[in-house]
Amino acid sequence: MNIVILLGAPGSGKGTVAGALAAENQNLKHVSSGDLLRGAVAKGTDAGKEAKEYMEAGKLVPDALIAKMIADVVAETSGNTTMLLDGFPRNVAQAEILAETATNAGATIKSAVLIDVPDSLIQDRIAGRRTCPKCKAGYHVKNLPPKVEGKCDHCGEALVIRKDDNPETVKDRLAVYHAQTEPLIAYYKGKGLLKTVDGVGSIPSIAAAFLAAM
Numbered sequence: 001m002n003i004v005i006l007l008g009a010p011g012s013g014k015g016t017v018a019g020a021l022a023a024e025n026q027n028l029k030h031v032s033s034g035d036l037l038r039g040a041v042a043k044g045t046d047a048g049k050e051a052k053e054y055m056e057a058g059k060l061v062p063d064a065l066i067a068k069m070i071a072d073v074v075a076e077t078s079g080n081t082t083m084l085l086d087g088f089p090r091n092v093a094q095a096e097i098l099a100e101t102a103t104n105a106g107a108t109i110k111s112a113v114l115i116d117v118p119d120s121l122i123q124d125r126i127a128g129r130r131t132c133p134k135c136k137a138g139y140h141v142k143n144l145p146p147k148v149e150g151k152c153d154h155c156g157e158a159l160v161i162r163k164d165d166n167p168e169t170v171k172d173r174l175a176v177y178h179a180q181t182e183p184l185i186a187y188y189k190g191k192g193l194l195k196t197v198d199g200v201g202s203i204p205s206i207a208a209a210f211l212a213a214m
């Protein structure tokens with residue numbers, strides 16, 4: 001298995017790009033740490049109960065909690081898949097854990113692709129985001145509207161606004177990104193794995209640039 005890491009600020013388009021590419025290519029699998037955690041919260045598992053408070057405050061959940069979820073997904077993923085790993089790692093400690101998880105599973109970290117978007121665009125992107133709680137499809141009220149307002153194109157479920165998508169929490173998530181996740185840019189550059197794509201432009205053009213870079 002190959003692993004491609006998606007790096008980028010909250011709202012930079014990681015889930016949108018990975019979702020679009022995985023929908024078009026059977027060998028690509030989109031794995032989102034945020035979706036795994038939100039699933040655990042919705043099910044009320046012990047991990048979900050522990051994660052909830054951190055997520056609502058825009059803070060990172062403990063490394064071991066999310067690392068275990070990612071290791072489980074890596075273990076159950078078949079060898080000829082390329083995993084688009086969105087939201088993990090989020091700090092250097094998690095990057096070291098991922099390197100060990102990949103080695104143990106016989107997987108290769110192929111690249112870490114940064115979707116580069118200025119902070120000035122982030123609040124607008126997140127304010128307009130709508131998400132399908134059932135199939136996880138993502139929308140934006142202006143930039144990527146559903147065909148029928150408020151309904152998922154794929155499964156018809158009513159779209160929701162994420163609890164952590166309020167302006168105050170977004171500010172905190174951006175601060176956490178700059179302090180804890182941004183150092184991964186230098187980390188993966190040092191390993192010769194970093195690629196960068198401009199995250200400003202149309203979604204199809206960014207997805208194509210990402211595919212070419214990865």
Ligand code: AP5
Binds near residue numbers: 008033094141
């Ligand atoms: P997570 O779910 O990972 O959130 P995030 O990193 O903050 O990323 P987002 O999902 O907000 O953004 P995205 O880049 O996927 O943007 P999207 O494609 O939706 O994490 C949530 C929380 O879980 C964290 O705060 C933390 O508590 C916890 N957590 C998760 N992973 C963790 C970890 N590893 N360790 C510890 N804690 C962890 O796009 C945003 C919007 O913009 C959409 O509406 C979209 O339609 C629109 N859009 C996308 N691209 C474009 C474009 N090119 N032009 C115009 N609009 C666009």
